[in-house]
Amino acid sequence: MDVFGSFALLLAFVCAVYALVGGIAAILTRHPLLIKSTRQAGMATCILIFLATFSLEYLFFSDNFASAYVVSHSNRDLSTFYKVAALWSGQEGSLLFWSFLLSIYVLSVLVVYRNKNGELMPYVGVVLAGVQIFFLALNNFVASPFKMLGNVSASGAVEPFVRMDGNGLNPLLQYPEMVIHPPNLYSGYTGFTIPFAFALAALLARYPGEKWIHLTRKWTMIAWCFQSCGILLGAHWAYAVLGWGGYWGWDPVENASLLPWLTGTAFLHSVMMQEKRGMMKVWNVWLVFTTFLLCILGTFLTRSGIVSSVHAFAQSSIGSWFVGFLCLIMVVCLTAYIKNRDYLKSENRLDSVVSRESSFLFNNLLFLVACIAVLSGTLFPVFSEWFTGNRISVGPPFFNKIMIPIGLALLFLTGVGPLLAWGRTSKESMKRNFGWPLLAGIVAAVVSFAVGYRNVFSTLCLFLCGFVGWTIFLEFYRGARVIAARSGMNLLFSAQELAMRNTRRYGGYVVHFGMVLIFIGLAGAAFNIDVQKTMNFGDSMKLGPYTLILQSADTKADKNYTAQRMIVEVLKDNQQSMLLYPEKRLFQGRDQSSGTMVAIYSTLREDLYVVFAGQDQDTNLPVVHAFLNPLVKWIWFGGVWVVLGTLLALVPSRKVSLVLAHSTEPAPATVVPALNPTVTLQEGHD
Amino acid sequence: MQSRAKFAVGITVIVVCLSFLAWLGYSDSKTYYHTIAEYQSLQGSARSHRMRLAGTVASGSIRHSPGRVDFVLEEQGKTLPISYIGSDPLPDTFVDKSQALVEGRPGTDGRFVAEHVQAKCASKYETAPGSDKPAAGSPTQQSSM
Numbered sequence: 001m002d003v004f005g006s007f008a009l010l011l012a013f014v015c016a017v018y019a020l021v022g023g024i025a026a027i028l029t030r031h032p033l034l035i036k037s038t039r040q041a042g043m044a045t046c047i048l049i050f051l052a053t054f055s056l057e058y059l060f061f062s063d064n065f066a067s068a069y070v071v072s073h074s075n076r077d078l079s080t081f082y083k084v085a086a087l088w089s090g091q092e093g094s095l096l097f098w099s100f101l102l103s104i105y106v107l108s109v110l111v112v113y114r115n116k117n118g119e120l121m122p123y124v125g126v127v128l129a130g131v132q133i134f135f136l137a138l139n140n141f142v143a144s145p146f147k148m149l150g151n152v153s154a155s156g157a158v159e160p161f162v163r164m165d166g167n168g169l170n171p172l173l174q175y176p177e178m179v180i181h182p183p184n185l186y187s188g189y190t191g192f193t194i195p196f197a198f199a200l201a202a203l204l205a206r207y208p209g210e211k212w213i214h215l216t217r218k219w220t221m222i223a224w225c226f227q228s229c230g231i232l233l234g235a236h237w238a239y240a241v242l243g244w245g246g247y248w249g250w251d252p253v254e255n256a257s258l259l260p261w262l263t264g265t266a267f268l269h270s271v272m273m274q275e276k277r278g279m280m281k282v283w284n285v286w287l288v289f290t291t292f293l294l295c296i297l298g299t300f301l302t303r304s305g306i307v308s309s310v311h312a313f314a315q316s317s318i319g320s321w322f323v324g325f326l327c328l329i330m331v332v333c334l335t336a337y338i339k340n341r342d343y344l345k346s347e348n349r350l351d352s353v354v355s356r357e358s359s360f361l362f363n364n365l366l367f368l369v370a371c372i373a374v375l376s377g378t379l380f381p382v383f384s385e386w387f388t389g390n391r392i393s394v395g396p397p398f399f400n401k402i403m404i405p406i407g408l409a410l411l412f413l414t415g416v417g418p419l420l421a422w423g424r425t426s427k428e429s430m431k432r433n434f435g436w437p438l439l440a441g442i443v444a445a446v447v448s449f450a451v452g453y454r455n456v457f458s459t460l461c462l463f464l465c466g467f468v469g470w471t472i473f474l475e476f477y478r479g480a481r482v483i484a485a486r487s488g489m490n491l492l493f494s495a496q497e498l499a500m501r502n503t504r505r506y507g508g509y510v511v512h513f514g515m516v517l518i519f520i521g522l523a524g525a526a527f528n529i530d531v532q533k534t535m536n537f538g539d540s541m542k543l544g545p546y547t548l549i550l551q552s553a554d555t556k557a558d559k560n561y562t563a564q565r566m567i568v569e570v571l572k573d574n575q576q577s578m579l580l581y582p583e584k585r586l587f588q589g590r591d592q593s594s595g596t597m598v599a600i601y602s603t604l605r606e607d608l609y610v611v612f613a614g615q616d617q618d619t620n621l622p623v624v625h626a627f628l629n630p631l632v633k634w635i636w637f638g639g640v641w642v643v644l645g646t647l648l649a650l651v652p653s654r655k656v657s658l659v660l661a662h663s664t665e666p667a668p669a670t671v672v673p674a675l676n677p678t679v680t681l682q683e684g685h686d
Numbered sequence: 687m688q689s690r691a692k693f694a695v696g697i698t699v700i701v702v703c704l705s706f707l708a709w710l711g712y713s714d715s716k717t718y719y720h721t722i723a724e725y726q727s728l729q730g731s732a733r734s735h736r737m738r739l740a741g742t743v744a745s746g747s748i749r750h751s752p753g754r755v756d757f758v759l760e761e762q763g764k765t766l767p768i769s770y771i772g773s774d775p776l777p778d779t780f781v782d783k784s785q786a787l788v789e790g791r792p793g794t795d796g797r798f799v800a801e802h803v804q805a806k807c808a809s810k811y812e813t814a815p816g817s818d819k820p821a822a823g824s825p826t827q828q829s830s831m
Binding site for chain 1: 689690692693696697700701703704707708710711712714715716717718719720738750751752755773774775776777778
């Protein structure tokens, strides 16, 4: 199976090279047969990558401990569930996984548009093949996942060598979310390749701007949705597994996943400027290019360990390949832009500071500044070493100082943007639109202050959450009322009808609502408290309204690990409330490797988060670390809304049929169709 | 033209404010990375920076005493005595010959006072550097964050 896999990868590489070279020839000659054959080569590349991926997965499932990759990342007792995840737990496998996910996108694009957009598709195929070649080169020649173990015998010949069992999967990855988080994040990273390919292809082919924007909108949203999910699942995993009490630590690898999300989000907004007003064409093209570059950079940061992440110690040689690829993309993009920039001329100019356009402009500015801040903070050690010779890193205070104001400003624009008109907004309409939302914001701020959340940023954040939440509600309410008046349906059904008639707009509002919930959760972070104590059985400690009593401890054996479990009784306001079981797991396979399982009691108001932190060095007594984190649950809820909203936006809008003239008796349509004219119109304004 | 000027002012104000915040955050949190050899040759104000050092825990050097753990970090033949003073228990992976990262400031008696210690087992087999999340891929643990 290893031979099969590596052969499939090699053949995929050959096919991809043909798709690239043949594709360029096809563009130059416009030969229909050549166009068709390169497209099919592109499809074959994808299918071969699928086969290679399945054969690596087969090696895991057949416990083939002659394979170096399987030995490093699996063992016999590892459950089936995690054997799937073991695929992307190391360098070689995750690069193959990148190729695999990219192939799913590429194959879908090639199949969906096989008979459409004849002028553009050969270019798209070439760009996609180019990206695939890079990753296939890594899969084949730099980090092959199909290496077998071997011993060099006395005579110098290499003899195959089979281990009895593997080293096992990293315990930190043995957690259900770790099975879905990387595929999500990687689907986001790889998904942005599609809009990139279309943007570059459109620029090269001088294809009309509205058309490529229209074609890539759904692909961008799909990638964005996966990226958002991936980031949130990663945050949740860090929260539930790493046991330090937080969900975001501004770690380089976390930042790497945030960067393309920031530019991708900016793009999803600025694209509306191009569709509605024919503006920001250059900006949009560059946002797509940047997003893709940041996806590659993200993969590079994660894989190379150039900025040692708090956890990553090792460095690998793969970095130079990525740097080369990044430079190549930049050169290609710049050349294409300089050559064809005249076709990106703007059709309109900005008229007023208080307008929908300007809110989009400031939205984009803030996303870009946020991106630059996170990028420079993340790469600071690298740059400071280049320029001063000293390697200097910046920590969370740096990121928080910049990102909190940016986040609040973006939240403000989320509320304000939809209230402003395109072109120019009158004072009267502002008064009419802003009154109620402002009041809602003030109520939210007062309530939070009364409840005890007293911090400048948090109060401001909750004020804005109230404000934005109410503007979203008003958007739905006003639209639904019009439909209800016309159709006689109740408001709830009308709201649903409204959303279905313009899924993109109202899906967007649902996403915004999800962001409001996430911000409510983030506002809680200012009030986190924690206590750590070395406890004997029977000892207790107080944390907010809770009292924790360490009852006893036990051990629990599973096939793949032994868990040491603390039994902690929790009293709330001195009433017996529940038992929590924070664990420490000692895994088989690797020596001394252990993982924490945090016990979390989560309510909308706060999370009680209890960690068995280890044994005290002097007394050997267990150390229990407990955190009280307010409002965290809102973040995960918000994430669900973000996904639902994106899905809604992906559904095609419902066409509205309006019957303009009624006759008392239904006339036979076949006889006099003119009496009953049905006008189809699409109500839509984004 | 007037509205263009307004935009320019708005953008400038935003960028200037955020740059100022960035500078504040930078001075608050900058941490220097040094090798042990570099650390020993630091002079004057450079010695008061917050810094991060890496090395291998010298065999048999770990000594527990109430409220602190003393050990010696080795790197390229140079050694440095470290005192870890922190409330968090040290990670399980912190043993003789493990690779460790310490973060803190120089103490007064020639010892380096670490507030955070991270450690990674010296594994017999190569482990991949980070999967896609911070801790993924390397059996590393943090003592605190």
